[in-house]
Amino acid sequence: MRPTLTEGGERYLALLQRCLTRELFLDQDEPDLDPLVRAEGRDWPSTAETMVGRARLEHVGACARTVIEDDVPGDFAECGIWRGGVVALLRATLAAYGDLTRDVWGADSFDGLPVPDPERYPADADYDWSGVAALKVTIDSVRANLDRYGLLDERVHLLPGWFEDTLPSAPIERLSLLRVDGDLYQSTMDVLSALEPKVSDGGFVIIDDYNGWPPCRQAVDEYRAATGITAPLEPVDWVAVSWRKGA
Numbered sequence: 040m041r042p043t044l045t046e047g048g049e050r051y052l053a054l055l056q057r058c059l060t061r062e063l064f065l066d067q068d069e070p071d072l073d074p075l076v077r078a079e080g081r082d083w084p085s086t087a088e089t090m091v092g093r094a095r096l097e098h099v100g101a102c103a104r105t106v107i108e109d110d111v112p113g114d115f116a117e118c119g120i121w122r123g124g125v126v127a128l129l130r131a132t133l134a135a136y137g138d139l140t141r142d143v144w145g146a147d148s149f150d151g152l153p154v155p156d157p158e159r160y161p162a163d164a165d166y167d168w169s170g171v172a173a174l175k176v177t178i179d180s181v182r183a184n185l186d187r188y189g190l191l192d193e194r195v196h197l198l199p200g201w202f203e204d205t206l207p208s209a210p211i212e213r214l215s216l217l218r219v220d221g222d223l224y225q226s227t228m229d230v231l232s233a234l235e236p237k238v239s240d241g242g243f244v245i246i247d248d249y250n251g252w253p254p255c256r257q258a259v260d261e262y263r264a265a266t267g268i269t270a271p272l273e274p275v276d277w278v279a280v281s282w283r284k285g286a
């Protein structure tokens with residue numbers, strides 16, 4: 040039987056999304072933020088567990104629901120999780136469906152972006168964001184964020200370290216959803232090279248920064264060309280795109 044969501048499940052996920060972006064409490068928690076800017080995810084909120092906006096959060100939730108309902112095999116992964124809000128939504132989606140077969144993986148340095156390596160990755164030369172303190176979120180604070188929502192359990196796996204070190208040997212067998220949010224050429228290419236081949240047919244690859252960070256876009260375009268991916272890039276919002284494998 041095709042899995043479905045109860046009305047209670049729908050309401051839980053909708054409420055959770057508005058909590059994770061802080062749209063629900065913007066006037067109390069983030070009074071300095073412009074509601075439209077927050078909704079579009081163009082800012083760096085001070086308390087919200089995700090910097091992505093409503094459309095991108097709804098999109099990753101919808102992709103997770105589609106692969107569950109279509110029985111596309113594989114776990115969920117986000118690479119570049121910052122405070123962990125997307126990981127929380129993915130874990131909650133499994134709970135809402137009563138899915139006991141999939142796990143959620145979250146990879147991050149938990150120390151911000153790497154120092155660019157222009158010799159290996161010329162596209163990153165002008166993008167040294169390694170000192171940006173707001174991007175350095177410790178693994179303990181991500182765990183605390185997940186725990187606050189009752190979403191930290193043995194089905195959530197956090198992979199601390201640089202993608203190039205952690206992902207090639209990560210014990211991930213198969214994915215049905217891969218969300219890439221590492222900004223740089225190197226980070227994007229490291230994720231795609233290690234994990235895109237593990238995405239099942241019918242699974243989704245989501246690129247957060249495609250229209251915002253030229254190095255990310257270059258990595259995606261080069262990876263798709265080199266591996267012969269012709270599935271169309273679909274826009275998610277003003278910055279993100281995705282494709283469905285095999286589409």
Ligand SMILES: C[S@@+](CC[C@H](N)C(=O)[O-])C[C@H]1O[C@@H](n2cnc3c(N)ncnc32)[C@H](O)[C@@H]1O
Nearest residue numbers: 089090119120121147148151201202220221226
């Ligand atoms: C823009 S933030 C991610 C936002 C997050 N997805 C959200 O929902 O708010 C980018 C994250 O990628 C991580 N990151 C970027 N490049 C990385 C790399 N090569 N290895 C590990 N982590 C990386 C940073 O530490 C940071 O947490």
